[in-house]
Amino acid sequence: MLRKTTVSTFLAAVVIGGMSLAADEPTAAPVAPAAQPATSTVPAKEAAPVAAGRVAGVVHFKGERPKEDAVDLNADPVCAGLHPDGLHRTHIDVDDKGGLADCFVFLTDAPDAKYATPDEPVELDQEGCTYHPQVFGIMKKQTLKIVNSDATLHNIHAVPRTNKEFNTAMPTKGGSVEKEFKKAEEAIQIKCDVHPWMMTYAFSMEHPFFASTAADGSFSFSTEGLPDGEYTVKIWHRVLGEATEKVKVEGGNGKLEHTFERK
Numbered sequence: 605m606l607r608k609t610t611v612s613t614f615l616a617a618v619v620i621g622g623m624s625l626a627a628d629e630p631t632a633a634p635v636a637p638a639a640q641p642a643t644s645t646v647p648a649k650e651a652a653p654v655a656a657g658r659v660a661g662v663v664h665f666k667g668e669r670p671k672e673d674a675v676d677l678n679a680d681p682v683c684a685g686l687h688p689d690g691l692h693r694t695h696i697d698v699d700d701k702g703g704l705a706d707c708f709v710f711l712t713d714a715p716d717a718k719y720a721t722p723d724e725p726v727e728l729d730q731e732g733c734t735y736h737p738q739v740f741g742i743m744k745k746q747t748l749k750i751v752n753s754d755a756t757l758h759n760i761h762a763v764p765r766t767n768k769e770f771n772t773a774m775p776t777k778g779g780s781v782e783k784e785f786k787k788a789e790e791a792i793q794i795k796c797d798v799h800p801w802m803m804t805y806a807f808s809m810e811h812p813f814f815a816s817t818a819a820d821g822s823f824s825f826s827t828e829g830l831p832d833g834e835y836t837v838k839i840w841h842r843v844l845g846e847a848t849e850k851v852k853v854e855g856g857n858g859k860l861e862h863t864f865e866r867k
């Protein structure tokens with residue numbers, strides 16, 4: 605008790621002493637007020653990026669789906685054998701609640717910054733004579749590990765507009781190759797020349813604020829490193845084209861919904 609009183613009295617004396625000192629010496633006066641606000645803003649600045657959350661949402665499809673095409677698999681008995689009931693596709697995959705799979709959702713106005721390239725590769729599998737996934741994001745210079753899970757020949761042929769083209773034969777089941785895109789580029793077509801129905805799309809990204817929609821149309825990506833604010837989001841689908849929406853990120857979190865309509 606006595607000790608506390610002594611300390612606060614001492615502090616008061618210092619403060620008063622400081623003030624009187626500042627008043628006595630005008631050159632010292634600007635330094636004290638300037639230093640105080642500067643130190644008090646430091647914690648706020650550091651706190652902002654810590655509040656990382658997610659931008660999450662759902663993409664829906666409304667309208668009539670086109671008729672499914674039956675893929676002619678007879679050119680390759682291995683592929684035909686993997687799909688005894690045939691392979692049907694519309695590329696508009698909708699669940700019972702209207703959720704639209706295989707959309708690519710990403711910020712188009714993320715801040716210019718140096719975003720770390722993840723060490724782990726993005727994996728693209730050729731399985732059942734189809735690509736898994738049907739659309740994906742990858743950071744530029746991140747490793748793309750391409751796997752062949754089929755006992756047949758695939759060739760992996762990327763047809764970018766600004767990146768370097770690659771075309772590699774993959775004859776062995778279990779075989780894999782590693783590639784990368786050095787520059788950011790949207791919707792890079794990747795195909796197999798042996799099986800013309802095989803096609804997937806890669807988005808080579810400058811930043812990590814992207815996701816593909818799952819089978820139920822949902823997606824989410826982390827906002828770690830993204831300041832709060834309003835951002836533009838592009839939603840891309842290989843058949844339905846692209847759309848833009850705005851998302852407000854507050855406290856690291858944002859919500860987004862979009863519906864593609866087709867008559």
Ligand SMILES: [Cu+2]
Binds near residue numbers: 759798802
């Ligand atoms: Cu193939």
